[in-house]
Amino acid sequence: MTSVDMRTPGALEEAERYTAHNYHPLPVVIAEGDGAWVTDVDGGRYLDFLAGYSALNFGHRHPELIAAAHAQLDRVTLTSRAFVHDQFADFCRGLAALCGKELVLPMNTGAEAVETAIKVARKWGYRVKGVADEQAEIIVAADNFHGRTTTIVSFSTDPDARADFGPYTPGFTVVPYGDLEALADAITPNTVAVLMEPIQGEAGVLVPPAGFFAGVRELCTANNVLFIADEIQSGLGRTGKTFAIEHEGVVPDMYVLGKALGGGIVPVSAVAADREVLGVLKPGEHGSTFGGNPLACAVGVEVVKLLETGEFQRRSAELGERLHTSLAKLIGRGVVAVRGRGLWAGVDIDPALMTGREACERLAERGVLVKDTHGSTIRLAPPLVVTGGELDHAVAQLEAILNP
Known part of the structure; x- marks a missing residue:
């Protein structure tokens, strides 16, 4: 495959042509991941706030996990x-x-x-x-x-x-x-x-x-x-x-x-x-x-x-409080309700503003990846290695699309 073939539009078209439509992915083609971040084939970077539906609790390519896999592969x-x-x-x-x-x-x-x-x-x-x-x-x-x-x-x-x-x-x-x-x-x-x-x-x-x-x-x-x-x-x-x-x-x-x-x-x-x-x-x-x-x-x-070690449970509890405190400030300002525990939140967007899918697309344009479910609800589930600053940045992008 040439470098031209790897550009986002071409890769998306190929996926659409040869894949059964059991998912409706966002228009992002990921090539690399590290911690809470992914990079697409065009070099664009995104905060991954889906984390593989919680499969990536420890982030992308956690060094100790990668080392264990490498050793076993041999x-x-x-x-x-x-x-x-x-x-x-x-x-x-x-x-x-x-x-x-x-x-x-x-x-x-x-x-x-x-x-x-x-x-x-x-x-x-x-x-x-x-x-x-x-x-x-x-x-x-x-x-x-x-x-x-x-x-x-x-x-x-x-x-x-x-x-x-x-x-x-x-x-x-x-x-x-x-x-x-x-x-x-x-x-x-x-x-x-x-x-x-x-x-x-x-x-x-x-x-x-x-x-x-x-x-x-x-x-x-x-x-x-x-x-x-x-x-x-x-x-x-x-x-x-x-x-x-x-x-x-x-x-x-x-x-x-x-x-x-x-x-x-x-x-x-x-x-x-x-x-x-x-x-x-x-x-x-x-x-x-x-x-x-x-x-x-x-x-x-x-x-x-x-x-x-308990480290990841503590991070989720402490950073989760920060996340939910920030999200609560958006209620009445484009957000109808927020639910969840730890680093997991369901956010109901005001349906008069946009659907959940539209919110996900607009956030992707601003470098944050999330997933919608059931109409105007989006889910936030960042890897547990996320930092406080990264949480603040993601919430700021949510606020920006709701209150442009």
Whole structure:
């Protein structure tokens, strides 16, 4: 490919010509990344305030993570789970300790981890709780986002994710997010799990009402139901704690993890739970060729080490307060509402001014990359290595497009 071919318009046209339209990307073609910044093929620099939907919590090309990947590339990258490699135990032990659980099952993508959690919960229901065959029920929240597999979209309430992909998988009950009474009413003797996001990211960074998840935990315990926390986007430092559910003073029976677990280098996901839960799986009942591969585990080991220091959780908490204080000053000045925790914010733009997509395009022109969702809402999720000055700059660009 020549240098002329690499210019932004040509690269965008090529992507449009040869790629199925499952995304609607902004007109930016990224060539390099470093920390909280990316550079496009024309040399333009941007603050990355999407961070790969939280997959880049540690920034682009974090030196310790890159070093771990480089070292492993020179040794062995894939063995399959037919064998045990020398990075596997270190990763699983470290992640289990970080989660406070006895067992870990590594997979690849977040959706794959959610599918794993669903299978485990159902089998636990049959083998441990004693639910009759084929009768297991899992309760989820409206406006959820847990992935886009056929099973997962079966309990989505987003028409774009769900329409035209039926027939849908049965066995799921949807209740309003944050409605404890509705949840209590939905539990039956066949309920095996409640699967929810501690903060709903795709829905616009929706924070639950105070006490909601404490109530969820009580209901699950009282009814012998597993509480599964989907921390794929919200976990691993994003909200100022290792897991967002910690803000609620709650410990789930199962964590579903992904995105940042791969350090922005390789897809890594996992389910973590105690032996009574994950121990229901037996050889041959679930698997993944690439799940827990040596390269993924080598990176994952370093991710766990970074989180064990507490540095990134502290940065997210401290800088998140700065971010939310700045964003709150824009309410009534082009912003209708702001939600979130730590370095994660959902910002509702006044729809009379512009759509969320238009806001993203105008911010990109000013060197800040964010992502819209649901009309006039945009999401801010910078890497946890962002500086206070970079946060201030990004908010200033938001203010500039809202109040030109």
